[in-house]
Amino acid sequence: MAAEGIQPEVVFWVGCAGSFDQRAQAVTKAMVRILNRLNISFAILGEEESCTGDPARRAGNEFLFQMQAAMNIQTLNAYEVKKIITACPHCFNTLKNEYPELGGKYEVIHHSVYLQQLINAGKISLKGGGTFQGKRITYHDSCYLGRANDIYEAPRQVLEALDAQLVEMKRSRSNGLCCGAGGAQMFKEDEKGNLRINQERTKDILEADAEIVAVACPFCNTMLSDGIKEQEKQEQIKVLDIAELIEKAQ
Numbered sequence: 001m002a003a004e005g006i007q008p009e010v011v012f013w014v015g016c017a018g019s020f021d022q023r024a025q026a027v028t029k030a031m032v033r034i035l036n037r038l039n040i041s042f043a044i045l046g047e048e049e050s051c052t053g054d055p056a057r058r059a060g061n062e063f064l065f066q067m068q069a070a071m072n073i074q075t076l077n078a079y080e081v082k083k084i085i086t087a088c089p090h091c092f093n094t095l096k097n098e099y100p101e102l103g104g105k106y107e108v109i110h111h112s113v114y115l116q117q118l119i120n121a122g123k124i125s126l127k128g129g130g131t132f133q134g135k136r137i138t139y140h141d142s143c144y145l146g147r148a149n150d151i152y153e154a155p156r157q158v159l160e161a162l163d164a165q166l167v168e169m170k171r172s173r174s175n176g177l178c179c180g181a182g183g184a185q186m187f188k189e190d191e192k193g194n195l196r197i198n199q200e201r202t203k204d205i206l207e208a209d210a211e212i213v214a215v216a217c218p219f220c221n222t223m224l225s226d227g228i229k230e231q232e233k234q235e236q237i238k239v240l241d242i243a244e245l246i247e248k249a250q
Contacts, residue, residue: 006041007080008041008042008043009040009041009042009083010040010041010042010043010083010084010085010109011042011043011044011045011076011079011081011083011084011085012031012032012035012042012043012044012084012085012086013044013045013049013052013084013085013086013088013091013095014028014044014045014049014086014087015051015052015086015087015088015090015091015218016051017088017218017219018087018088018218019049021218021222023218023221023222023225024087024218024221024222026244027087027218027221027241027243027244028087030241030243030244030246030247030248031087031111031243031247033247034115034118034124034243034246034247034250037250038118038123038124042085043079045075045076045079048075049072049075050068050071050072051068052068052069052072052090052091052094052095052099053065053066053067053068053069053072053094054090054091054093054094055090056068057094057098058182066102069094069098069099069102069104070102072099072104073099073102073103073104076104076106077103077104081106082106082107083106083107083108083109084106084107084108084109085108085109085110085111085114086108086109086110086111087110087111087216087218087241087243088217088218088219089110089142089143089144089145089148089149089216089217090144090182090217090219092108092109092110092144092145092149093144093148093149095108096108096149097149110145110149110151110154110216111216111242111243112145112151112154112155112158112216112242113151113154115154115158115242115243115246116154116155116157116158119157119158119161124161124246124250126161126162126163126246126249126250130162130163130249131162131248131249132162132163132164132212132245132248132249133162133163133164134163134164134165135162135164135165135211135212136164136165136167136208136209136210136211136212137159137162137164137165137166137167137210137211137212137213137214137245138166138167138168138169138205138208138210138212138213138214139155139156139159139166139168139172139213139214139215140169140176140179140201140205140213140214140215140220140224141155141172141173141176142179142215142216142217142219142220143176143178143179143182144182144217145216145217146173146174146176147174147176152173152174155214155216155242158242158245158246159214159242159245161246162245162246162249164212167208167209167210168208169204169205169207169208170204170207170208171204177197177200177201177204178197178201179197179198179201179217179219179220179223179224180196180197180198180201180223181198181219181220181222181223182219196227197223198223198224198226198227199227199230201223201224201227202224202227202228202230202231205224205227205228205237206231206233206237210237211236211237211238212237212238212239212240212245213228213237213238213239213240214240214241214242214245215239215240215241215242216241216242218241221239221241224239225239
């Protein structure tokens with residue numbers, strides 16, 4: 001697009017999970033199908049996109065974070081990027097809150113908020129009696145979306161548009177329980193203990209008696225899916241990203 005002198009409306013930041021993890025790739029594809037269906041002009045950086053550096057910084061490797069951030073900022077600024085959407089709260093938090101002090105200042109929107117904006121603007125209209133009508137859906141708050149950035153209502157408003165039955169877990173919103181993957185925990189060995197965090201969170205899901213767990217983070221998706229499989233409930237309870245829910249309901 002840049003070679004043709006065309007400036008896209010948004011840059012879709014795919015992220016490492018959305019690029020390389022097979023489960024998260026399905027979320028990327030769902031989001032792309034939504035954007036294409038609405039004729040929204042978007043671009044991706046492709047091979048020019050590097051990890052934001054979030055795992056490196058959380059794990060204590062500040063040098064690697066600074067290197068990755070500097071490379072991404074150079075690329076984004078070269079393309080004069082103004083607006084970024086991403087389906088990963090970790091990418092969202094880093095791009096929005098940590099890149100500005102390094103010279104990367106952009107309007108960064110998490111896909112849950114972007115989908116809510118599209119619904120509110122009437123661009124996405126879901127007909128009543130759709131795929132998820134009456135289904136019991138519970139929403140798991142991602143730490144980096146909720147507590148870190150105070151985004152609680154947008155994902156729930158997206159789910160309300162599905163005409164489903166939204167049931168809250170006993171620990172939700174600012175009192176929500178981490179899936180166990182944040183802060184670079186996804187990439188390190190377990191510490192000593194007798195229960196994994198995702199196993200504890202799965203108990204909350206089972207108590208809520210939900211048919212679908214809605215997530216808005218690739219890490220949460222993996223951890224909760226693993227917890228549900230461990231309980232051998234994967235046939236009864238599905239873990240789906242909100243982009244997948246909206247795409248399937250349209």
